[in-house]
Amino acid sequence: MEVNEVFEKVKNLFVDELGIDAEKVTxxxxxxxxxxxxxxxxxxxxxxxEDEFEIEIDDEELTDVGTVGQAVNLLHSKL
Amino acid sequence: xxxALVTGGSRxxxxxxxxxxxxxxxxxxxxxxxxxxxVEVVNSIQASGGNAIAVQIDVTDNQSVEKCFELVExxxxxxxILVNNAGITKDNIFPRLKQDDWDSVIDTNLTGSFRVSQRxxxxxxxNKWGRIVFIxxxxxxxxxxxxxxxxxxxxxxxxxxKTISKELGSxxxxxxxxxxxxxxxxxxxxxxxxxxxxxIGQLSIKRVGxxxxxxxxxxxxxxxxxxxxxxxxxxxxxxxxx
Numbered sequence: 001m002e003v004n005e006v007f008e009k010v011k012n013l014f015v016d017e018l019g020i021d022a023e024k025v026t027x028x029x030x031x032x033x034x035x036x037x038x039x040x041x042x043x044x045x046x047x048x049x050e051d052e053f054e055i056e057i058d059d060e061e062l063t064d065v066g067t068v069g070q071a072v073n074l075l076h077s078k079l
Numbered sequence: 080x081x082x083a084l085v086t087g088g089s090r091x092x093x094x095x096x097x098x099x100x101x102x103x104x105x106x107x108x109x110x111x112x113x114x115x116x117x118v119e120v121v122n123s124i125q126a127s128g129g130n131a132i133a134v135q136i137d138v139t140d141n142q143s144v145e146k147c148f149e150l151v152e153x154x155x156x157x158x159x160i161l162v163n164n165a166g167i168t169k170d171n172i173f174p175r176l177k178q179d180d181w182d183s184v185i186d187t188n189l190t191g192s193f194r195v196s197q198r199x200x201x202x203x204x205x206n207k208w209g210r211i212v213f214i215x216x217x218x219x220x221x222x223x224x225x226x227x228x229x230x231x232x233x234x235x236x237x238x239x240x241k242t243i244s245k246e247l248g249s250x251x252x253x254x255x256x257x258x259x260x261x262x263x264x265x266x267x268x269x270x271x272x273x274x275x276x277x278x279i280g281q282l283s284i285k286r287v288g289x290x291x292x293x294x295x296x297x298x299x300x301x302x303x304x305x306x307x308x309x310x311x312x313x314x315x316x317x318x319x320x321x
Contacts (some may be wrong), residue, residue, distance in 0.1 A: 044205075047204075
């Protein structure tokens with residue numbers, strides 16, 4: 001899967017799971033500051049990623065994820 | 080209609096809870112071994128116009144928990160109301176308590192609640208609505224002679240319930256605990272008449288509790304009306320712990 005395909009899927013999850021405006025979801029957007037996602041929201045997104053992509057994400061891998069782009073790259077590296 | 084799962088729903092307090100919740104919800108009656116009794120509960124619910132299924136769930140086994148949820152999701156819907164009621168006792172005076180009996184009671188009552196709640200939370204977070212009720216015990220608040228393992232497991236449920244209430248309140252998920260006192264079920268059937276009289280003597284309401292006394296409280300805590308109540312422990316014990 002190409003990075004831009006992963007991004008589209010990620011964007012859909014943000015919109016569907018968390019009700020975030022689609023235009024706000026860019027590769028540069030910061031999860032907490034720009035998208036206003038709290039720590040539980042990040043957990044919800046991770047669980048949705050795991051179901052959608054059939055992967056497991058360790059909590060340690062998440063410590064460096066602060067933007068949508070970083071999340072997309074992490075997922076892309078696991079597929 | 081919302082869907083409720085009651086673990087240990089084939090007998091005793093769980094049976095009364097399943098029957099009560101069926102007045103307003105679809106109910107999955109969880110059982111581990113007593114399939115026939117679970118089917119009887121389902122039949123009684125259907126005879127009163129309710130909708131229920133019997134589903135096997137061994138709360139000590141993650142695979143069994145997963146299978147149960149998949150079946151309930153297929154037959155009814157995502158679990159929106161969970162009652163952690165499945166529990167066992169293996170009583171012995173503490174100096175003589177075997178570790179196996181400690182382990183199995185903790186694994187069923189406490190870790191079992193963890194397994195089932197964690198699975199149920201997934202759907203509740205998605206739906207942004209959920210009700211979890213833990214059936215603890217006054218033994219978890221006050222301790223009880225001969226029940227160190229049971230009391231510890233029931234006290235542990237309180238910490239679990241309170242933490243879930245803090246983590247998930249923002250998603251309209253409430254998590255509360257009911258602490259039954261002496262309730263007339265198989266679990267208390269070993270008491271002789273003299274012991275029962277002794278117990279009643281300690282109560283403000285001069286009778287042993289009925290499973291329905293617990294079910295009524297569960298029903299309220301699972302309703303929309305209780306949305307501002309979370310992280311609390313409610314003894315339903317005829318005044319035993321006042």
